[in-house]
Amino acid sequence: MKIKKMMTVMLVLTTVVFSFSGCAKKTVEKTDSSSSNEKISIKYWVPFTPNQYIKSLNESEMYKELENRTNVHIEFIHPAEGQEQEQFNIMINSKELPDVIQNYAGEYKGGIDKAISDGVYLRLNELIEKYAPNYKKLLDEDPELARQVTTDSGNIYCFALIGEDRNEPAWWGPVIRKDLLDELGLKQPETIEEWENVLRQIKEKKKIEAPLVINKKGVDGYGTFVSAFDIGPGFYKKGNDVKYGPIEPGFKEYLTLMNKWYQEGLIDKDFATRDRKSREALITSGKAAAFITEYGLVDQYIPAIKSTNPKAEFVPALIPALKKGDTVHYRVVNNRNGGYEAVITSSCKDPARIVKWFDYAYSKEGYMLFNYGIEGKSYTIENGKPKFTDLMLKNPEGFDYWTVVNKWKLDVGPYLRDYKAIPEFTKFDLAAMDTWTKADDDYVLPPTTLTAEEEEQYSNTMSDIETYKDEMILKFIMGKEPLSKFDDYVKQIKSMGIDQMIQIQQNALNRYYNRKIK
Amino acid sequence: MKSVEIGKALTVKEESFFKKLKKDFSMNKYIYLMALPMIVYFILFCYIPMYGIIIAFKDFSPRLGIMGSKWVGFKHFYNFFKSIYFGRTFKNTALISLYSLLWGFPAPIILALLINEVRINKFKKAVQTITYLPHFISLVVICGLIIDFTATDGLLNFILSKFGVTPVNWLTKPEWFRTIYISSGIWQSMGWDSIIYLAALTNINPSLYEAAMIDGANRWQQLVHITLPSIAPTIVIMLILNIGGLMSVGYEKIILLYNPLTYTTSDVISSYVYRKGILGANYSFSTAVGLIESAIGFTLIYFANKFSKKISEISLW
Numbered sequence: 001m002k003i004k005k006m007m008t009v010m011l012v013l014t015t016v017v018f019s020f021s022g023c024a025k026k027t028v029e030k031t032d033s034s035s036s037n038e039k040i041s042i043k044y045w046v047p048f049t050p051n052q053y054i055k056s057l058n059e060s061e062m063y064k065e066l067e068n069r070t071n072v073h074i075e076f077i078h079p080a081e082g083q084e085q086e087q088f089n090i091m092i093n094s095k096e097l098p099d100v101i102q103n104y105a106g107e108y109k110g111g112i113d114k115a116i117s118d119g120v121y122l123r124l125n126e127l128i129e130k131y132a133p134n135y136k137k138l139l140d141e142d143p144e145l146a147r148q149v150t151t152d153s154g155n156i157y158c159f160a161l162i163g164e165d166r167n168e169p170a171w172w173g174p175v176i177r178k179d180l181l182d183e184l185g186l187k188q189p190e191t192i193e194e195w196e197n198v199l200r201q202i203k204e205k206k207k208i209e210a211p212l213v214i215n216k217k218g219v220d221g222y223g224t225f226v227s228a229f230d231i232g233p234g235f236y237k238k239g240n241d242v243k244y245g246p247i248e249p250g251f252k253e254y255l256t257l258m259n260k261w262y263q264e265g266l267i268d269k270d271f272a273t274r275d276r277k278s279r280e281a282l283i284t285s286g287k288a289a290a291f292i293t294e295y296g297l298v299d300q301y302i303p304a305i306k307s308t309n310p311k312a313e314f315v316p317a318l319i320p321a322l323k324k325g326d327t328v329h330y331r332v333v334n335n336r337n338g339g340y341e342a343v344i345t346s347s348c349k350d351p352a353r354i355v356k357w358f359d360y361a362y363s364k365e366g367y368m369l370f371n372y373g374i375e376g377k378s379y380t381i382e383n384g385k386p387k388f389t390d391l392m393l394k395n396p397e398g399f400d401y402w403t404v405v406n407k408w409k410l411d412v413g414p415y416l417r418d419y420k421a422i423p424e425f426t427k428f429d430l431a432a433m434d435t436w437t438k439a440d441d442d443y444v445l446p447p448t449t450l451t452a453e454e455e456e457q458y459s460n461t462m463s464d465i466e467t468y469k470d471e472m473i474l475k476f477i478m479g480k481e482p483l484s485k486f487d488d489y490v491k492q493i494k495s496m497g498i499d500q501m502i503q504i505q506q507n508a509l510n511r512y513y514n515r516k517i518k
Numbered sequence: 519m520k521s522v523e524i525g526k527a528l529t530v531k532e533e534s535f536f537k538k539l540k541k542d543f544s545m546n547k548y549i550y551l552m553a554l555p556m557i558v559y560f561i562l563f564c565y566i567p568m569y570g571i572i573i574a575f576k577d578f579s580p581r582l583g584i585m586g587s588k589w590v591g592f593k594h595f596y597n598f599f600k601s602i603y604f605g606r607t608f609k610n611t612a613l614i615s616l617y618s619l620l621w622g623f624p625a626p627i628i629l630a631l632l633i634n635e636v637r638i639n640k641f642k643k644a645v646q647t648i649t650y651l652p653h654f655i656s657l658v659v660i661c662g663l664i665i666d667f668t669a670t671d672g673l674l675n676f677i678l679s680k681f682g683v684t685p686v687n688w689l690t691k692p693e694w695f696r697t698i699y700i701s702s703g704i705w706q707s708m709g710w711d712s713i714i715y716l717a718a719l720t721n722i723n724p725s726l727y728e729a730a731m732i733d734g735a736n737r738w739q740q741l742v743h744i745t746l747p748s749i750a751p752t753i754v755i756m757l758i759l760n761i762g763g764l765m766s767v768g769y770e771k772i773i774l775l776y777n778p779l780t781y782t783t784s785d786v787i788s789s790y791v792y793r794k795g796i797l798g799a800n801y802s803f804s805t806a807v808g809l810i811e812s813a814i815g816f817t818l819i820y821f822a823n824k825f826s827k828k829i830s831e832i833s834l835w
Contacts, residue, residue, distance in 0.1 A: 110579065270690075272689075272777050273687055278665070278669075459794075460794075468602075470778035471782075475779065480779070496602070
């Protein structure tokens, strides 16, 4: 309480200071200045991870170039790392709002619609109609996208990261050590049964301590392994019916399997207490043979494991199915609205100008600027195709691409993104995308929203259900509770009100499908 | 006649209080000046924010502000009490703090007494420095160490396996959670907490020991009959303060160490509120629970103080 108050005071103080410095530059002209091109300055709140090369987005050369082109000066405000949620909450409470909020806007208590009706965020429909032709075109062409940037009551509320490719590949799935498979003369596992055999042989013949690493909760958030049993890891939809995975019969089969694997030592014994660092140590030290991850991380694991075991090699595995030829229906999905949503707040003096400014990121020139940076500096055109310069690829200061990226272009943010606009995908990355995308994603719920009342009821009930569920899942897997108790577990969750929660999700899904988009 | 006299006596007394205060103020004005920042601090950050307590009885919405939010009466209290986890978290909180007090409270006293008996200055200083050190390590790092040490292939199991104990992951055992939590807590804070007792020890008049020595008291007898009674007021005050904090187990260390498997012993009120309140921005709910905690703490401290006043004449007020 005390600390919270102190932080509020400090935050208010800093925002006051900021607003003074902002005032000096701002031209106070409230009447339709959208036609004018006078220099304006806006405050832009967005989380950012600094590194040795770029400390804040205020140092971004890309945004400086954008300022030259649009005459809009952006003053970035970055919350402290790891405290984004709290600082967002405090900022909203402090009534001193920046002009733009990116990433945490959806966390507004009561939802986006409430934020708009409370007068905190702006409804953008009319502004986009008038001032954002490029963005509007994207929405018109892609109803799924339009649905995902519109609330249930028909408010367009944000500018978001939009994938240029409508079917961006999956980036999350299982990975296995190829060198071990080869030495044992095994094929890549595809079904649960094959996985079991592979893990067992690796354990017995290769003396690998923890053949399979699973996450802390015992269930993969994107459903790997769970999805083999024709369910999702949490709420999911079958056809148009919402269901809750952890109480479905398939979940019992999943737990039975995990329990068996755990007893046999095929799963990391300490999974329940491992954080990410310790999990990675297990993988890179060669004590594990298979794990579930995103492909970008594997590129980092490869040099680490090669330093101790030059023969080690990773390959992506298919998301396992129960029987050969079965389709898996759940995996990671790239929503059309790719997140990093930026909203405009009611503090903004000149929304039309900002809307125009955002729209630039979806234009042709903006697309090149955000994806590749500044021509002649960060990229050149070769054979009609943009190619990053050595500044990006072999930085003279010795930094790698991911360290320098945000100074010259934008990695993620509200713009039209070409996911291939990175130096190059490794062989592993390409194989992973290809392999993991073979799974279907029709069980995954689209990004729905709850009403304020639903939200309150939902968070109240679900936090208790999650507590109970998390506890029981681990107990089932580790054998502290026999699986014969599964029915009691389902009964308990039902008595805690899961049916009502499913209904809430169902209503939200129905509303999603009925969103008014032109 | 009599009543007039009483009235007179009262006014005289009141005058003398203000006079005393004035006199004291002019005599010790620099001490008052030194205290000023702390007084301002407490007013600013402890007393003024107290009005925020009213959001425990409201549905707090940031935009409407504290005053503008809707009154909901005891809804949040009711929600807390009727939750199926109320009983468990209450019990866990009470047990963890009770055991912490039982084992953790005497530790710094014993350490202070031991350090006090050491006659070699270099050794004394080294011990003090080493025991203070953990206090300055960030809690996150401490918990990282604990998790590493208690893992299946951790240091603890390595040592225990020499004695034929089969390695287990200690942090997945609900029955061991309290032991790990409390013993690491003692390790971390024992040195630092002993400072106040060491300070009290330096205040003991050496002539008492000289007199005792002449009477032929050995070291143990000196400890029991001079040292302990001399620092008893400090001990009692610290005890009363500690009792006041009995129902408030902070969530930071808990959430760093617990996992769903140990919820049965590790999930305390504050960690439950953290999951439910702070992460979901349910400020009203967390304020309501915080208020309950404070009320319990105040009651405990009040009665502990009263009790102590009665039996030992040492009290906070």
